[in-house]
Amino acid sequence: MIYLDHAATTPVPQAVADTMYDVLRNQYANPSAQYRAGYDMRIQVEEWREVVAGALDCPPSRLSFTSCGTEGDAWAIRAACWRNRRVGRHIVTTAVEHNAVLETLKQLQEEGYSVTQVAPRADGAIDAQAVLSAVRPDTALVSVMLVNNEIGNRYPVEEIGARLRGVNPETLLHTDAVQGFLKVPFSAKASGADFVTVSAHKIGGPKGIGALYVGERVKNPRPLLPGGGQEAGRRSGTEATAQIAGFAKAVELRRAALPETMEHLREIRACAVELLSAIPDLRVISPETDSAPHILAVSLTGWPAANIVTDLSAQGICVSAGSACHQGRLSHVVKALGLPPRVQKSVIRLSFGPETSRADIEACAAALRRHHDERLPML
Ligand code: PLP
Numbered sequence: 001m002i003y004l005d006h007a008a009t010t011p012v013p014q015a016v017a018d019t020m021y022d023v024l025r026n027q028y029a030n031p032s033a034q035y036r037a038g039y040d041m042r043i044q045v046e047e048w049r050e051v052v053a054g055a056l057d058c059p060p061s062r063l064s065f066t067s068c069g070t071e072g073d074a075w076a077i078r079a080a081c082w083r084n085r086r087v088g089r090h091i092v093t094t095a096v097e098h099n100a101v102l103e104t105l106k107q108l109q110e111e112g113y114s115v116t117q118v119a120p121r122a123d124g125a126i127d128a129q130a131v132l133s134a135v136r137p138d139t140a141l142v143s144v145m146l147v148n149n150e151i152g153n154r155y156p157v158e159e160i161g162a163r164l165r166g167v168n169p170e171t172l173l174h175t176d177a178v179q180g181f182l183k184v185p186f187s188a189k190a191s192g193a194d195f196v197t198v199s200a201h202k203i204g205g206p207k208g209i210g211a212l213y214v215g216e217r218v219k220n221p222r223p224l225l226p227g228g229g230q231e232a233g234r235r236s237g238t239e240a241t242a243q244i245a246g247f248a249k250a251v252e253l254r255r256a257a258l259p260e261t262m263e264h265l266r267e268i269r270a271c272a273v274e275l276l277s278a279i280p281d282l283r284v285i286s287p288e289t290d291s292a293p294h295i296l297a298v299s300l301t302g303w304p305a306a307n308i309v310t311d312l313s314a315q316g317i318c319v320s321a322g323s324a325c326h327q328g329r330l331s332h333v334v335k336a337l338g339l340p341p342r343v344q345k346s347v348i349r350l351s352f353g354p355e356t357s358r359a360d361i362e363a364c365a366a367a368l369r370r371h372h373d374e375r376l377p378m379l
Contacts, residue, residue, distance in 0.1 A: 001318060002318065002360045003353075004319050005349075005351055007294065010201060011355060012246070016204060016206070016246045020242040020243070020246040024242045031044075032238070047248075051251050055251045055255055058213045059189075061232075063211050065211050066235060068208060069199030070100040072178075072197030072199070074224060076212055077091075078224055079223075080172040080194065083218050087138060089112055090114050092115075092139055092142045093143045094119075094120065095120065095336040096333045099332075101143055102332070116134045123153075124286070128156040131160050132163055139171045143175070144173075144175055145176040146181075150331055150333040151337075152179075157173075157186075158192060173195070174194065174197070179295070181202065182255070183292045189215075194218055195213065197210065208240065211247070212235075220234070223235055265294050265356075266293045268352045268356050272352075278365075279300070280372060281377075282300050283343060285334075285339075294353065298347070298350070299348075301346050303346050303371060304345055308321070308371055311375065312364070321348055330344060
């Protein structure tokens with residue numbers, strides 16, 4: 001199989017699986033248990049927390065484990081709205097956020113909030129000034145992702161963070177960093193964000209574990225999941241120890257090889273741009289600059305994306321149509337770019353990881369060219 005869908009999820013390295021297996025089989029005590037094995041596990045969880053916090057550049061005491069990026073996004077948004085319930089009921093976001101953010105905001109709209117969605121420019125960029133101009137005296141929260149999961153643009157979270165307090169000192173800032181974590185340089189502490197969401201399965205960790213950083217301005221974020229008081233009372237539910245161990249191991253592995261991996265991803269992406277651009281009717285959608293190195297969206301204009309994905313799949317090549325989360329519907333991100341409908345309907349996303357080789361890209365480019373030459377385009 002040629003796997004070019006690392007933005008959807010990533011393969012788990014053997015060392016991560018081994019670490020998790022060891023925890024599942026041999027270190028299964030509940031960290032809340034009163035006996036020695038429980039105490040040892042509690043210490044272990046704190047060590048793993050330090051590893052993940054180190055990669056995000058934040059104090060471990062401000063990082064809580066969650067079940068996934070989706071939970072982190074929902075929690076951050078709800079906790080920000082609760083903390084700023086007296087500030088107002090207005091939220092600023094972008095039209096190209098992940099559905100984990102947009103659907104949570106939709107619920108809040110049903111509860112009486114108003115939401116301003118800032119549109120991207122035609123190249124997918126989000127203008128920091130446009131976001132800041134949308135902030136009002138009653139804006140409780142700004143939520144802007146770090147890297148767009150469909151087109152790879154890197155958004156100006158730090159600039160928004162640096163200027164937001166000058167516009168409204170009460171407004172809190174959340175960034176969904178699920179696609180940016182360990183893919184683009186980023187420091188949670190220095191970004192000015194009050195909430196940062198990450199997820200393990202995008203960086204070689206297991207599915208079912210993520211983390212949320214909450215800055216000092218929100219001392220005690222209101223739990224999304226109240227209960228037994230784990231995670232310093234912030235997030236209840238017995239700690240998913242094997243998942244947390246796997247998350248920390250994946251972070252360790254990625255950090256140890258970070259410069260080489262980044263260089264490799266840049267080379268792979270450049271190779272993909274070169275080979276794919278030579279295919280007639282193929283248009284590169286992702287921007288050349290201000291982009292994460294692992295995502296490349298292209299449009300084989302005239303050939304429906306779903307057919308391309310199926311055809312490539314039959315040849316053992318995995319790519320996605322827009323975003324895996326949209327299940328065949330035209331993605332809101334692609335729509336927001338304002339491209340002609342024929343271009344929109346043909347957008348596919350290739351995404352890369354440390355395991356991706358030049359040969360993988362060559363095989364994908366050859367398959368796309370065959371698709372172009374042998375299949376009829378839509379009318
Ligand atoms: N945010 C972004 C930008 C994502 O790409 C994803 C997953 O695709 C998520 C949130 C959701 O993360 P998870 O799958 O861990 O719930």
